Amino acid sequence: MDVHHIPPAAIARKTRSPLSEPALLSDALMLAGAFAFEMGEDGHLDPANRDALAHNLVEMPDMFSTAASDWEARLGPDDVRARRAALSRLTFVGARYKLDYVVRDGMGEHRHFREIAEAMACADGRATLIRGVLLDRTGEASRNAAIAWRARHDPLTRLPNRSCLDAAAVQLSALSIRTGVPAYLLRVRIGNWRRYVDTYGEEIGDQLLGEVGHRLRAASLAPDMAFRLGGADFAIGSLTGDLEDLATSLEILLGGQPVHTAMGALPLDIDIASVRLGALRDALDATRAVLEDDLDYGSRTPQSQPIDIDQLLRDDRITLAFQPIVHAKTGALHHYECLLRLRLPDGRIESAYKVILAAEQSGQVTQLDRRALDLALPFLKDDGDVRLALNVSAGTIADEAASAAYIASLTALGSDAARITIEMTETLALDDPALASSFAAAVRALGCAFAVDDFGSGHTSFRNLLAVEADSIKIDGSLVAGVATDENKQAFIRMMVDLAATFSVQTVAEMVEDHADAIVLARIGVDYLQGYYYGRPVPAPSWPRLSPDAKKTVET
Numbered sequence: 001m002d003v004h005h006i007p008p009a010a011i012a013r014k015t016r017s018p019l020s021e022p023a024l025l026s027d028a029l030m031l032a033g034a035f036a037f038e039m040g041e042d043g044h045l046d047p048a049n050r051d052a053l054a055h056n057l058v059e060m061p062d063m064f065s066t067a068a069s070d071w072e073a074r075l076g077p078d079d080v081r082a083r084r085a086a087l088s089r090l091t092f093v094g095a096r097y098k099l100d101y102v103v104r105d106g107m108g109e110h111r112h113f114r115e116i117a118e119a120m121a122c123a124d125g126r127a128t129l130i131r132g133v134l135l136d137r138t139g140e141a142s143r144n145a146a147i148a149w150r151a152r153h154d155p156l157t158r159l160p161n162r163s164c165l166d167a168a169a170v171q172l173s174a175l176s177i178r179t180g181v182p183a184y185l186l187r188v189r190i191g192n193w194r195r196y197v198d199t200y201g202e203e204i205g206d207q208l209l210g211e212v213g214h215r216l217r218a219a220s221l222a223p224d225m226a227f228r229l230g231g232a233d234f235a236i237g238s239l240t241g242d243l244e245d246l247a248t249s250l251e252i253l254l255g256g257q258p259v260h261t262a263m264g265a266l267p268l269d270i271d272i273a274s275v276r277l278g279a280l281r282d283a284l285d286a287t288r289a290v291l292e293d294d295l296d297y298g299s300r301t302p303q304s305q306p307i308d309i310d311q312l313l314r315d316d317r318i319t320l321a322f323q324p325i326v327h328a329k330t331g332a333l334h335h336y337e338c339l340l341r342l343r344l345p346d347g348r349i350e351s352a353y354k355v356i357l358a359a360e361q362s363g364q365v366t367q368l369d370r371r372a373l374d375l376a377l378p379f380l381k382d383d384g385d386v387r388l389a390l391n392v393s394a395g396t397i398a399d400e401a402a403s404a405a406y407i408a409s410l411t412a413l414g415s416d417a418a419r420i421t422i423e424m425t426e427t428l429a430l431d432d433p434a435l436a437s438s439f440a441a442a443v444r445a446l447g448c449a450f451a452v453d454d455f456g457s458g459h460t461s462f463r464n465l466l467a468v469e470a471d472s473i474k475i476d477g478s479l480v481a482g483v484a485t486d487e488n489k490q491a492f493i494r495m496m497v498d499l500a501a502t503f504s505v506q507t508v509a510e511m512v513e514d515h516a517d518a519i520v521l522a523r524i525g526v527d528y529l530q531g532y533y534y535g536r537p538v539p540a541p542s543w544p545r546l547s548p549d550a551k552k553t554v555e556t
Contacts, residue, residue: 043068157213321537335387477511
């Protein structure tokens with residue numbers, strides 16, 4: 001049977017739907033807490049339902065103004081700058097932005113809005129007609145804030161929970177290094193809490209824990225911090241010159257006064273164990289010991305299982321993995337970064353992070369650097385096109401003999417050295433730019449390229465970057481992840497790219513994990529991209545080969 005076709009336009013004339021009637025579309029958006037608007041060159045918001053937006057902001061419609069200056073007067077200075085910057089980037093038809101900001105309503109309360117807009121017409125590189133939607137996200141923002149707070153805090157004591165401990169320990173370690181004042185993590189246990197719970201019930205137990213939390217919150221002054229680990233266990237991070245005095249103060253604070261309950265005044269028995277936060281690399285091990293209760297109460301130094309670097313090297317259990325680094329605009333392979341990996345006794349491969357930390361502590365990190373170079377050399381000899389990046393530690397650069405031996409190995413490569421990039425961490429460029437500059441000059445004289453790794457994770461200035469004469473900087477992954485939807489990250493990376501270009505330095509973005517981030521980074525002007533979106537580290541270089549003509553195009 002033939003079915004008569006009815007054109008969509010004919011249906012639209014006979015029905016009322018949000019898509020066929022702008023007024024109805026506006027009403028539908030309003031039900032979802034959204035308000036459609038248009039905006040011209042003068043920045044005046046023209047809402048589809050002005051009265052509804054005025055009502056939302058607790059304003060009298062006849063006194064409600066959405067002129068550019070009046071709308072910006074409702075925003076904070078940072079949000080005004082962010083909104084103006086977003087508007088200035090609408091330079092072509094179809095360009096869009098998504099912006100979250102806080103608006104002050106007629107009662108002086110703050111409301112969270114999301115503005116999503118698109119350029120519908122442009123002239124002379126700027127938008128002349130913009131259409132978009134204002135979405136009231138106040139309820140969602142409050143719920144998200146509550147969820148985020150609950151994820152990082154214990155609701156009973158209102159203290160940060162164990163998920164916050166790692167970051168806090170690293171911060172205290174860094175502060176300890178800068179100030180020279182020792183930092184400690186203490187695990188505090190209410191020794192008789194379980195007995196009280198068994199005798200009087202969970203309600204009394206919760207009251208005791210709540211009072212402990214109250215006392216710790218009242219006594220903790222920055223930078224010291226208190227955490228609840230779970231049960232009757234708490235942790236204290238403290239910058240102090242006298243551990244014994246701190247422990248005594250905690251015993252007095254928590255156990256000096258009983259807690260008054262319906263069952264009478266209940267005294268608290270306080271047990272304390274501690275571990276010192278030394279160098280930054282020790283912070284995570286220290287928190288693991290505290291979290292896993294791997295401490296002897298009364299003992300100050302937890303014991304850890306040593307890693308025998310020499311034995312791992314003799315057993316050939318240190319190996320390499322190769323991760324591709326590609327051109328941002330074409331996606332074509334440029335080179336691979338060589339990453340150290342540990343081969344387990346059962347043949348599985350895992351990160352060598354703990355091995356590297358152990359080698360740094362024992363002064364054997366120079367052996368790992370040399371092994372990485374030795375493992376990479378056969379790949380250079382077997383493939384005349386492959387380019388590799390190798391990480392060199394501060395230990396190797398600072399050790400005169402190890403540095404000379406490393407440079408001698410690079411010298412023996414002859415012209416093949418031009419296919420190697422040496423990567424140095426940003427920390428070394430900051431701590432000793434003269435030493436870093438000397439090593440950089442030596443390897444660049446052999447034809448190697450030189451890169452500063454993890455740029456943006458510390459405090460390196462571009463003056464130090466100039467001192468080491470880096471050919472490229474690798475933008476730290478913490479600044480890259482989620483950049484497509486984070487305008488603050490976009491602005492920061494754009495600044496880094498512009499400054500790097502001024503000094504003729506190329507840029508590499510790490511931790512690129514999705515298409516949207518890759519597109520934004522390419523538009524910003526980042527030269528190369530690295531991350532799981534393009535490839536995970538693999539045991540051997542593997543990437544589609546380019547034709548000679550295509551290779552010339554990419555290299556130019």
